[in-house]
Amino acid sequence: MRPGERLPPLEIPVTRTLIVAGAIASRDYQDVHHDPELARQKGAPDVFMNILTTNGLVGRYVTDHFGPTAVLRKVAIRLGAPNHPGDTMVLTGTVEEVDGDTAVVRVVGANRLGRHVTGTVTVTVPEGPR
Amino acid sequence: MRDEQRYDELGARLKEFEGRPAAVSGVGKDPVNAPMIRHWCEALGDTHPAYTGPDAVAPPTMLQVWTMGGLSGHRGRTGAYDALLGLLDAAGCTAVVATDCEQEYLRPLRPGDEVGFDTVIEEVSGRKTTKLGTGYFVTTRTDLRVGGEPAGIHRFRILKYAPAPRKARLPGQSQEPRPSREALRSGEPRALRPRPVINWDNAGFWQGVAEHRLLIQRCTGCGTPRHPWLPGCNACGSPRWDTVEASGEGTVYSYVVLHHPPFPAFDPPYAVGLIELAEGVRMVSNVVGVPYDKVRIGLPVRLEFRRCDEELTIPVFRAVER
Known part of the structure; x- marks a missing residue:
């Protein structure tokens, strides 16, 4: 881990199944995350991913990269353009700070509408064989 | 109220x-x-x-x-x-x-x-x-x-x-063009720049840009150059005009730095310059080749054409040593 290190991009196909499975696994039954008709009535063109799923994917992106010993300490995200079915979100990340075995990673998740998510993840990766 | x-x-x-x-x-x-x-x-x-x-x-x-x-x-x-x-x-x-x-x-x-x-x-x-x-x-x-x-x-x-009320998409209206997957992977902003509104009065300007020529309108009544393109002369009112091709030399007459709000196709902060061309007219465009916080009034710049995507090329101005 060193500042400036770039994580390889991770492509997440934003399927209807992912949106609905993520919403239900996070116990989020807001209709805009599973019912296209009601989503349209509320001004969205289709269902869209809930913030808990995005949060989980951002955490997964960082721990996938740093391996099985990686432990998340903080995740702070801001949502922008929604993740609708049929889109692809590409997560990219850059190590911003390193303090001992703890790093702060800046993560951006972009889809064809723009930036779906921006945020920082603080992760500890204990020294030793990875 | x-x-x-x-x-x-x-x-x-x-x-x-x-x-x-x-x-x-x-x-x-x-x-x-x-x-x-x-x-x-x-x-x-x-x-x-x-x-x-x-x-x-x-x-x-x-x-x-x-x-x-x-x-x-x-x-x-x-x-x-x-x-x-x-x-x-x-x-x-x-x-x-x-x-x-x-x-x-x-x-x-x-x-x-x-x-x-x-x-x-x-x-x-x-x-x-x-x-x-x-x-x-x-x-x-x-x-x-x-x-x-x-x-x-x-x-x-x-x-x-x-x-906010949604804009209805008209039947047959095409979807917005999509950026490539490579553009997505680069982590850069991937939405496309807004399209220019091209009409009867300014079509010649955008035709010139497509040929990598920056055309300035010139009144054939009194010789006054003008920009942006307009149907008549502000100086004498004449509707007759021809064009001169800009040499491409200019200076930053004024500028702003945009921090907020972000638009999907743009990556703030960035500098928007009011460029005074050698021919005497001014136009708004991006100042490139210099950090946004190093743009200054009087900075010499030179025209270049930037291809934003498959369908859009725009004139921008690059900072030059002089």
Whole structure:
């Protein structure tokens, strides 16, 4: 881990199944995350991913990269353009700070509408064989 | 003005909710448990080994999940939070979208852990107008505990808003062009720049740009050059004109740096210059080849053409040493 290190991009196909499975696994039954008709009535063109799923994917992106010993300490995200079915979100990340075995990673998740998510993840990766 | 007053009064009432509890001694509907962890990991494709097996911990990002009300609603929610949301509903802010989530994980959560939590309404913003509509940001802070010990902090922000009317897509109207997957992977902003509005009066300008020529209109009555393109001369009123091709030399006459708001195709901060061309007219464009905070009045620049995507080329100005 060193500042400036770039994580390889991770492509997440934003399927209807992912949106609905993520919403239900996070116990989020807001209709805009599973019912296209009601989503349209509320001004969205289709269902869209809930913030808990995005949060989980951002955490997964960082721990996938740093391996099985990686432990998340903080995740702070801001949502922008929604993740609708049929889109692809590409997560990219850059190590911003390193303090001992703890790093702060800046993560951006972009889809064809723009930036779906921006945020920082603080992760500890204990020294030793990875 | 009456609307403004009404909104200000609403804003003041909403502010009074700051510091009031939204949930007191809430209890998670289910203890932390392996099936919910597995369903989450399956949905998200998370194969981290720490989340399975006999010593499994819950994915830290599930923190909020343990506090969710699900279909049957919340226990422990106070009247204050419902009253706040009710006021907003009554004001037409019926739609809600989550905008921010900030979590700090203080100890791992393991199957069997009973999660307790308290939530406070931390902040209610003033009235904000966003692309989605006009409304108010509401920030809550939830402190989670297990057995009286702090387990995590979860700060959550929603926008409660009155939806802006959507622009209907006309039948047969094409979808917006999509950026390439390579553009997505680069991590750069991937939305396309807005298209210029090309009409009878300025078509010649954009035709020139397509040929990498920056054409300035010149009145054939009095010889005054002009930009942007217009049907008549501001100096003498003559509708007759021809064009001269700009040499491409210019200086920054003035500039602004855009920090906010961000637009999908642009990556703030960036400098927008008012360029004075050698021919005497001024035009607005990006100043490139120099950091946004190094752009100065009088900076010499030279024209170049930038291809933004397959369908759009624009003139920009590059800082030059002179």
